[in-house]
Amino acid sequence: MKPFTLATPTDADEAVRLVADDPDAAFLGGGTNLVDHLKLGVATPGALVDITRATSAEITDLPDGGPRVGAAVRNGDFTADRRARERYPLIVQSVLAGASGQLRNMATIGGNPLQRTRCVYFQDVTTPCNKREPGSGCGAHGGYTRYHAILGASEHCIATHPSDLAVALAAVDATVRVLGADGERTIPFTDLHRLPGDAPERDTTLAHGELITAIDLPALPMARRSLYRKVRDRASYAFALVSVAAAIELDGDRISDVRIALGGVAHKPWRAHRAEAVLRGARPLEETFETAAAAELADARPLDGVDGGNGFKTTLAARTIVAALRDLTEGARS
Amino acid sequence: MSDLLRPVAIGRDLVRRDGMDKVTGRARYAYEADVPNASYCRLVQTTVARGRVEAMHTDAARQVDGVRAVITPFTAESLHTDGGELAVLQDQEIAFRGQVIGLVVADTAEAALRAAELVEVTCSTAPHDVALSADRDDLYKPEKVNPSYETDTSDGDVDVAMAAAEVTVEQTYTTAMYHNNPLEPHATTAFWDGEHLTVWDSTQGVHPTRAVLADLFDLDKEHVRVICPYVGGGFGSKGEPHVHVVLAAMAARAVPGRHVKLALTRQQMFSLAGHRTPTIQRMRLAADRIGHLSGIAIDVVEHTAKMKEYAEQTGVPTRMMYAAPNRATTHRLAALDVPAPSWMRAPGECPGMFGPEVAMDELAEALGIDPIELRIRNEPDVDPETGHPFSSRNLVTCLREGAARFGWADRDPRPRAREEDGWYVGTGVASSVYPVNRMAESTATIRFERGAYVVEIGAADLGTGTWTTLAQIAADALGVDVEDVSVRIGDTRYPVASVAGGSSGMTTWGSAVVNAARAFRDKHGSAPADGAEADGSTEDNPATEQYAMYAFGAQFVEAHVHRDTGEIRVPRLLGVFAAGRIINPRTARSQFIGGMTMGLSMALHENSVLDPRHGHVVNHDLAEYHITTCADVTDIEATWLDEHDPHVNPMGTKGIGEIGIVGTAAAVVNAVHHAIGIRVRDLPVTLDKLLPGL
Ligand SMILES: Cc1cc2nc3c(=O)[nH]c(=O)nc-3n(C[C@H](O)[C@H](O)[C@H](O)COP(=O)(O)OP(=O)(O)OC[C@H]3O[C@@H](n4cnc5c(N)ncnc54)[C@H](O)[C@@H]3O)c2cc1C
Numbered sequence A: 001m002k003p004f005t006l007a008t009p010t011d012a013d014e015a016v017r018l019v020a021d022d023p024d025a026a027f028l029g030g031g032t033n034l035v036d037h038l039k040l041g042v043a044t045p046g047a048l049v050d051i052t053r054a055t056s057a058e059i060t061d062l063p064d065g066g067p068r069v070g071a072a073v074r075n076g077d078f079t080a081d082r083r084a085r086e087r088y089p090l091i092v093q094s095v096l097a098g099a100s101g102q103l104r105n106m107a108t109i110g111g112n113p114l115q116r117t118r119c120v121y122f123q124d125v126t127t128p129c130n131k132r133e134p135g136s137g138c139g140a141h142g143g144y145t146r147y148h149a150i151l152g153a154s155e156h157c158i159a160t161h162p163s164d165l166a167v168a169l170a171a172v173d174a175t176v177r178v179l180g181a182d183g184e185r186t187i188p189f190t191d192l193h194r195l196p197g198d199a200p201e202r203d204t205t206l207a208h209g210e211l212i213t214a215i216d217l218p219a220l221p222m223a224r225r226s227l228y229r230k231v232r233d234r235a236s237y238a239f240a241l242v243s244v245a246a247a248i249e250l251d252g253d254r255i256s257d258v259r260i261a262l263g264g265v266a267h268k269p270w271r272a273h274r275a276e277a278v279l280r281g282a283r284p285l286e287e288t289f290e291t292a293a294a295a296e297l298a299d300a301r302p303l304d305g306v307d308g309g310n311g312f313k314t315t316l317a318a319r320t321i322v323a324a325l326r327d328l329t330e331g332a333r334s
Numbered sequence B: 001m002s003d004l005l006r007p008v009a010i011g012r013d014l015v016r017r018d019g020m021d022k023v024t025g026r027a028r029y030a031y032e033a034d035v036p037n038a039s040y041c042r043l044v045q046t047t048v049a050r051g052r053v054e055a056m057h058t059d060a061a062r063q064v065d066g067v068r069a070v071i072t073p074f075t076a077e078s079l080h081t082d083g084g085e086l087a088v089l090q091d092q093e094i095a096f097r098g099q100v101i102g103l104v105v106a107d108t109a110e111a112a113l114r115a116a117e118l119v120e121v122t123c124s125t126a127p128h129d130v131a132l133s134a135d136r137d138d139l140y141k142p143e144k145v146n147p148s149y150e151t152d153t154s155d156g157d158v159d160v161a162m163a164a165a166e167v168t169v170e171q172t173y174t175t176a177m178y179h180n181n182p183l184e185p186h187a188t189t190a191f192w193d194g195e196h197l198t199v200w201d202s203t204q205g206v207h208p209t210r211a212v213l214a215d216l217f218d219l220d221k222e223h224v225r226v227i228c229p230y231v232g233g234g235f236g237s238k239g240e241p242h243v244h245v246v247l248a249a250m251a252a253r254a255v256p257g258r259h260v261k262l263a264l265t266r267q268q269m270f271s272l273a274g275h276r277t278p279t280i281q282r283m284r285l286a287a288d289r290i291g292h293l294s295g296i297a298i299d300v301v302e303h304t305a306k307m308k309e310y311a312e313q314t315g316v317p318t319r320m321m322y323a324a325p326n327r328a329t330t331h332r333l334a335a336l337d338v339p340a341p342s343w344m345r346a347p348g349e350c351p352g353m354f355g356p357e358v359a360m361d362e363l364a365e366a367l368g369i370d371p372i373e374l375r376i377r378n379e380p381d382v383d384p385e386t387g388h389p390f391s392s393r394n395l396v397t398c399l400r401e402g403a404a405r406f407g408w409a410d411r412d413p414r415p416r417a418r419e420e421d422g423w424y425v426g427t428g429v430a431s432s433v434y435p436v437n438r439m440a441e442s443t444a445t446i447r448f449e450r451g452a453y454v455v456e457i458g459a460a461d462l463g464t465g466t467w468t469t470l471a472q473i474a475a476d477a478l479g480v481d482v483e484d485v486s487v488r489i490g491d492t493r494y495p496v497a498s499v500a501g502g503s504s505g506m507t508t509w510g511s512a513v514v515n516a517a518r519a520f521r522d523k524h525g526s527a528p529a530d531g532a533e534a535d536g537s538t539e540d541n542p543a544t545e546q547y548a549m550y551a552f553g554a555q556f557v558e559a560h561v562h563r564d565t566g567e568i569r570v571p572r573l574l575g576v577f578a579a580g581r582i583i584n585p586r587t588a589r590s591q592f593i594g595g596m597t598m599g600l601s602m603a604l605h606e607n608s609v610l611d612p613r614h615g616h617v618v619n620h621d622l623a624e625y626h627i628t629t630c631a632d633v634t635d636i637e638a639t640w641l642d643e644h645d646p647h648v649n650p651m652g653t654k655g656i657g658e659i660g661i662v663g664t665a666a667a668v669v670n671a672v673h674h675a676i677g678i679r680v681r682d683l684p685v686t687l688d689k690l691l692p693g694l
């Protein structure tokens, strides 16, 4: 573990300046991911800038009726918020499906979507990894790929993004508020994360020194009818093999609007635009759900690997999409 | 040995004497030993699986603030050893990935870690080989299997039985590689005072650890003290000292006057603290139509380390479990470039009751006989292996009692017969067995001090309850109130005690305590003077020549398989055991359900993924190496028969630390099969193995 300094600014501009001016500095949220990486040697910053006092720990209401969630809001506090629980079941469920109570009490809303992949080779500095050390090769190719991608991967990196929250935020079209040295900007949540391409070392479109100050949720009344379905190897405290965040709006016997995002399948939360297109305007029938899932997964490229690979994920993702849609529309179908 | 103690304190569900100290954090574990002048040790490991260390550059490491010593294979002191796992830093050869090739001692743990990262290593590499398979051409037959069983056995002719049988089952089953993963990591604090070495070590046996250290450092045993009042779990991985103990002692010698603390990281526990070998079990069962076995055979293939042989006795339970006239067992090993496998809860029986108990279920299915009934039909009158009678064998009662409690009678044997809320529901059963083991050497001292009795013995409490249960035994042996007995364990200052392993603790240490109590009364009568004292030791039990001694059990599982996703949940687990007399129902229950939970974990979750390209276990932390969580265990119940066995020892106990993990995984597989009709023969049972059949 490299020695580092720790700053605890109380002001966001100051936090940004401290990191933007120092290529060797990093923001520290709850530390539940970054501190592990310090100990493992995966991250070696010389300076840490704690953002939990520099950004808001409040959930406030925006003029358009959606809430603004400050970056320093703890994951646990978010799930306890009554508005969030009533209006965004899929988001609250996604957070509750992740990590453990203790971790959620530390983890922040800004830090959660920025947690890094759980790829075992990324986390082990004795193995090659293009994400950790560009150009060193991808240790996962031909290795343990159970938790790796089936969509949007590249020869350089086949990792998945592990955040559950990020999947739900992608589904509802949240907006990320970002402060940089040149001022503020907003990023549609679905544009926050990237596919690996030939630069897997970059998880997101944020530049060095850009701070997430808050996440804005759209009013989105349809989110009341939503769910987060996470399929994992044990009942709790495990990352998703596949997850589905879905919200649906019915108008008579038709689907008037639908939002679907997938987790555990790609380098970023995977917004299922193709499936949504199949469903919009259609009747909520099992066959249609299957067609929608098949359309979304048409380009899936499963991986071989040491422990059987991840070929099962395509079927699993399809079946989980169908099950989630069935659950959401049960009672509405005749 | 028919006079069992009259149970007065024995049988009471007393709370653990050490419980309050543990839950309030007052109990100090090895790393927390309250010592002055602490320094911290961090290890340097190889990143190749085979080869040679050519050079190590330690200048940068030495320059880190607070670093006091750096030791490499080029500079380490010579140990008195001729090789093997503990010959650490003795030469430049690399036998497995993660092997320790250096250490750093510094004033803070962080400085030690930093310095360890800065040690530069140059290695030459050689091709490594870590892939186990049954068709390797270099499998060999070990001399013996752990600890000293015959490698192969054969009675009658299984081939002939198979050829003549009306019904046969011939299948191959596999269990994964597992790591013990106690909550408390392997940790040692070490201190030298001249030629006297003191270590606080997290160990299952202070005396065995002392013996090893005395040999390695060529010291008089009396000059080595090992202290270990509490252990945060070991499951066998702290049964024998691993390299960290030796390294802590080497490190401490390099910084005279200082206490050196060394704790393995979780990742290091995957290469430096033993593991359970994966096993490949080819099973053959031959039976007639009414389900009488005419033949049973198991051929086991498993791995060992090139550096040190360890042969898991996987085939052993098949030798005695069921009445089949033709029986055969074999063990073959592949010697690989892996760390040394070692003991993990119920070595032998745990993996070795997987294949056979699933195969029995497959036979029951093929015959159309209830799996409980099939087992009852194959109940032997005497031990099939030795021909001796059993000192007590209540497997059938366990099966029947369990069936009644579990509601087995209403079971529709057809797969997919039950579906509830989108989940297929199935139930399964398997038998458990574990031998009654007694170790050779243990002595207890009982002294009368200020109106109360003090029992001293170098025994260990792994969290199992020894602090409490030895007091219960002593109280009944002395005929006094349990409150008037205090116990001192976990220190080589007390009389020699055997390792806490093989579920032998109560039998071995308890027998010593009973003998000490009897000697005490013989010598001092019922009104002893202050300071009166007597010793007692464990003796051989002549009854072991006349009787086969085992504990038995039956495990019942309800498994749910999700119709859409194939997710598997086990909402109900029941174990019924016949394990002699139970000293303390509270601590016993915790042993049984702990074992069963670990068995469930083996069934559904645990799986050390050994990447053959790199040569190490890549999912080496508790986020990726899944162990069953509380949410996975919703309703778990363990119960036991009131079993009287006058032959085993004066307490009538059989040992309960391990039997709980035996058979669980088979019962889970059988229940999953009943739920959806898919037979998973390779552990763990994960949803990807079920999806294709959904
Ligand atoms: C054992 C275990 C199991 C887990 N299981 C799950 C799970 O099932 N599902 C799941 O989703 N997660 C899981 N997690 C991960 C957990 O949710 C994340 O670690 C946590 O959400 C990260 O938040 P944090 O505030 O602690 O981030 P930190 O660790 O503090 O930071 C993470 C990253 O974000 C950056 N950062 C932090 N805040 C900001 C900001 N405001 N602006 C810009 N950059 C910032 C940091 O520099 C760092 O790179 C698990 C973690 C562990 C240890």
Ligand code: SF4
Pocket: A117, A119, A120, A121, A122, A128, A129, A130, A131, A132, A137, A138, A139, A140, A141, A156, A157, A158, A159, A200
């Ligand atoms: S998949 Fe990505 S994160 Fe994993 S080893 Fe390859 S490059 Fe690194």
